[in-house]
Amino acid sequence: MTTQQLINQIQKKKSFLCIGLDVDLNKIPQHLLTEEDPIFSFNKAIIDATHHLCVAYKPNTAFYEAYGLKGWKALEKTINYLNQNHPEIFTIADAKRGDIGNTSSMYAKAFFEDLAFDSITVAPYMGKDSVEPFLAFKNKHTILLALTSNAGAFDFQTKTLGSQELYKEVIKVSKTYKNSENLMYVVGATKAEYLADIRQLIPNQFLLVPGVGAQGGSLQEVCKYGMNSNVGLLINSSRGVIYASDKKDFAIAAAAKARELQQEMEIQLKLIV
């Protein structure tokens, strides 16, 4: 998917919501456990109920890998279901990969070709030759971890390297990579006050912003500091949406939560026109 197609979808749906499909069999409604593929059944119900309210879905691969082959099959069925029924939706494989060049190439093939995701999250730590193999794919997007939402982000990412913080160095150096136009960045919603500085460095790039809902980040604060004229934000909520209810009404409850977030986003969108 091109960035322009993503922008068009945001304008049409008046939403820049990304729903995280982080499926935990201990948290989904227990009646689904008798189904042949409970993870896929859960995802399908959530997607059917919410696809008109969001522009992206982000399955975090850990939640699938944890269930072995069954989990991977459910991930494959989920991405195929999205690509066949909702090709306008932006899909994110939250896999946080990155390795030496030939290994990164294989990760990129796995997620961009075999599973046909639009994007993947990548850790920047191993540098240029670990990131560029992902960037080589046309109309696919590499979402680099810049400043993450967790407390551990302060261990390294905000430490000063030379004259500036490491996360700023990551952003600056990554802009010199081949095909850097395919880069997006992760900035945690819990670090909203850093977004003004980040926007100085990357005014136009899309940011994936997880951490609203369960982690306590504020959608309004993120928009205040992070929004650009194309919106430039994908705000993710996983647990806050998909586990709104653990009863039979779970998909309806998820849609109600997604609607709440979409409506807040619609208000924010009015501020940039």
Ligand SMILES: O=C(O)c1cc(=O)[nH]c(=O)n1[C@@H]1O[C@H](COP(=O)(O)O)[C@@H](O)[C@H]1O
């Ligand atoms: O890359 C991510 O998506 C990510 C980066 C980050 O800094 N913080 C973060 O929470 N995430 C992911 O975003 C999701 C957040 O889930 P909730 O806290 O349930 O909304 C999880 O899948 C996390 O792995």
